[in-house]
Amino acid sequence: MAASDRPLKPAEFAPISGSKTGSNGPKWPSTRTVAIALVAAALLGVLLFLFNAKSLKVIVQPADSATISLSGGLHLALSDRFLVLESGYQVSITSPGFYPTAIDYQVTEAAAQNLTVALSPLPGEITFAITPPESQLFLDGELFEQRALQLVPGDYQLEARADRYQTHSQLISVIGRGIAETIAIELRPDWSDVTFTSKPEGADVWVDEQFVGTTPITLALLAGERLIRFEKVAYQSKQLSLSVEPETDVIHPLVELEPANGVLQVITEPDGATVRVNQRYHGLTPTSLDLTPNQLSLITITKPGFKPQSFERQLAPGTSRTEMITLSPSLGTIEFEVSPSDAVIYGNGQRLGTGSGVYQLPETAQDITIEKPGYETFSTQVTPRSGLEQTVTTRLLTFAEARRARLLPMVTTSVGGQMTLIDTVGSSEFMMGSSRRDSGRRANETQRTVRLSRAFYIATTETTNQQFRVFDTEHNSGVIAGTSLNRQSQPVVEVSWQRAAQFCNWLSAQEGLPPFYREEGGIVIGFNPESIGYRLPTEAEWEFVSRVHADGIRR
Structure with a gap:
């Protein structure tokens, strides 16, 4: 029989040797067992952390004395790194002289990670000690009232200014990090002591137009170009330019004042006379003359048309005097021969008289005008001379005569x-017209007496094609009997009266004359009889120039 075919038989339970049975229930592990279990669990946790941990290096700039701490998750600090898990952490950094910094950092799956942190330095505690205390402090051009400042690290352009002191400039570098520094500045004087003496003493001293005292005197003058003036009654003022260097005291050489000139005020009637002192030109009256004191000066006064005057004057130093002089006119003789006899004569705008006569006029250029209503004014200039007789002869022309006299005999x-x-x-x-006995006479050519009332210009030849084509470039004079009429020198033909009138108006416009014919829409509708512009001759004008010679004989 196979083993698997054996029948199962119950057997009696036999406990393991050494075990005990009882009725009090289960027994707990021993302390040693628990301790071993906890150590094993801890080792397992450490192994798990080490297996999953990432390496994080925090690089601090600058790194000196920086303290780094992490929060927000499990981590392990090594010498220059942290072992962290893939999670979010807050990195906190502190360092003396820098602002505390906290950064939220997310650890990624990379095994080794770096975090670079640049710390911001604290401002520097800078104290400025500036002499004199009232100085102004400028940093990079900005004015600061305080002398104790917190400045962020960096370079600053410093300027210290004060009245009467040289400006101090320098470049300062602030380290910051809460370091306390004191910058001491002492401004240098921008003046020098200058001592002035004068002969005589007691002269008033002015510096740049400001009164500062009397000599002898020592002044603290600002550096630069200074204008110094010394004044004393009865003496000429003296002015000098002084270049002052700072911190360089000077004793100026003795200033010697000259006695003041005498002042002579010269007034003439009429004014505008030329004044010379000792034959040297000085100016026109009224004027003030500075005369050398205690010396005779020759004063000469001249004016065209008046007799010259001379005199001598001597003035004491610093004194003044006024001379009032009436000039006597110097006259010349001018004879006027004037027609018509009631014309009015003017000299330099002043009425002299009426008609012909002899006049005594000052020996200065005289603008002469002779006038009469209805006549053109005559003008000339003449300078009378004593002992020289001169004559002005004229016949006034009516306006019509004057206009006719200005006409040219020929124009282009x-x-x-x-x-x-x-x-x-x-x-x-x-x-005008034709006698009944004239051959070819027409019925409307009746004879009649005509007088022309005003002068006029008329062309010496017919208008040529060349002249007309300046106005109308496309004009065609045509052909007759097979012969062209378009040569430039031939008279223009095939021109209507309207077109001829328009040509006249065009000529007037070219020369700035008013048009004779009135046009509307390119059509001549009338004329202006007062116009002096170009026009066609009238029948009477054409017959006059055709029949009458210059001597008036009928052709």
Whole structure:
């Protein structure tokens, strides 16, 4: 029979040797067993921590005396590293002279990690001891009233200023870290003591226009260019420029004052006379003369048109005197021959008289005008001379005569045409029209007497193609009997009266003359009879220049 086929039989329980049975329940592990279990658990936990820990190095800048601590999770501090788990930590750093720093840091899965922390230094405790105490303190251009300051580390441009002291400048470097420093500054004087003496003593002293005392005197003058003036009654003032160097005391050489000039005030009637002192030009009256004291001075006064005067004066030092002088006119003779006889004569704007006559005028340039209503004013300049007789002869022209006298016998138009003056004023009447006996006479050419009342210019030749094309560049004069009429020198043809009138207005515009013809929309609608601009000749003007010679003989 196989072993597996054997029948099972109950057997009596037999306890292990040494064990006891009882009825008091289960027994607890012994203390040794528990201790061993706890040590084993701790070792297991340490092994687990070491297995999962990451290395964290905290690099502090600067590193001197820095204390580093971690919180917020399990960690182990080694010599220069921490073993930490992959979790969030707060890193706290303290160091003498720096602000405490706390940083939240998240540990990643990297095995070795670095955290760099730059500490911020505390400000420096800087005390400025500046002499004199009222000085002003500037750091980088900013004014500070306090003398004890907390300054962040760095370089500063320091300036200390005070009235009458040299400005002190220097570059300071602040270390910070709560270190206390004292910077002592003593400003140097910006002045020097200058001693002045004068001969005579007791002269008033002015420095830069400020009165400061009388000589002898010692002054604390600021460095730089100083303007010094010395004054004393009956003496000439003396002025000098002094360059003062700081901290360099000076005894100035003796200042000798000269006796003051005498002052002569010269007034003339009329004023504007030339004054010379000892033959040297001094100026025009009214004027003040500085004369050398206790010496005779020759004063000469001249003015055109007046007799010269001379005199001598001697003044004591520092005295003054006024001379009032009336100049006597020096006259010359001018004879006027004037027509018409009631014309008024003016000299330098003053009415002299009416009509022809002899006048005594001052020997100075005289602007002469002779006037009469309805006549053009005559003007000239003449300078009378004593002993020399001069004559001014004139006949006033009416406005019409004057205008006619200014007319040129020939003028040239802006397009090169020549125009001659036809002056009909004074011409006799002429017979206009044709006699019944004239061949080719028409019924409307009746004879009648005509007189032209004003002068006019008329072209010496017909207007040429060249001249007209300056106005109308596209003009075509055409052809007749197979012959071209477009040569430049030929008279322009194929021009309507309207176009001819527009050409005249265009010529007027070129020369700045008012247009004779009135136009609207390019159409001539009338004319201005008072205009002096270009126009076409009237029938009477054309017949006059065609029939009458210069001597008035009918052609």
